[in-house]
Amino acid sequence: MNCKTIQKQILSYLDEELHGEMAIHFEKHIKGCSHCQNEIERLRMAYNIIDDEKTEYKPNPFMSARVMVKLSKSNASTPQKSVMLRYLTVSSLAAAGVTIGIIIGTLFSSISTTSESIANAQEWEQLADEYMPEVDNNPYNMVVTTSTNETPTKP
Structure with missing residues (x-):
């Protein structure tokens, strides 16, 4: 195995997820490569620090209940x-x-x-x-007189 493949599998090795031949090849490479050994040691130290901080801060079991009560109170007045x-x-x-x-x-x-x-x-x-059209016998342009003997004349 080469260092690049080992670098990709270091976290799986530290989480104890490598099994069988992969674990054997991994450990064989680590014994012969000082660079990969140093990388694994640095990551183990980081894992230890994270584990220490996890135990230092324990979750409060009543915190979620308090948050839920506050949320229900604030939601009760808002809808109106x-x-x-x-x-x-x-x-x-x-x-x-x-x-x-x-x-x-x-x-x-x-x-x-x-x-x-x-x-x-x-x-x-x-x-x-x-x-x-404008013609001489256009009835709209003719004026009708009241005498019975006369013919209508054009204005």
Whole structure:
């Protein structure tokens, strides 16, 4: 085995996870390689320091219970405020949306009505010009007099 392969397996060796032929080849390489021996010693020292610190700080069995009680107290008061705030926010946004919709609808309605009336007047005038061109016998341009013997005259 080479040093690169050994470096990858050092943690497994220290955790006693290497078995069989792998462990035999690993130990054989370590006996002949001082660099890998030094690396294993440094990691063993780090493992010992970690184990010492684990035993120094023991977990408090009541800490999780205290944290859970504090969380339940803080969550109990929060929903009422958030529900009221959410209700006010939603209703305010809905009212603002309806108001804006009415304003925009009114503006577009007046604009379209004005433009439609102008367009309708122009269309009727164009249709009248197409179907009743300026001729002498156009009934729209003739003036009817009240006498019975006279014929209508053009203005």
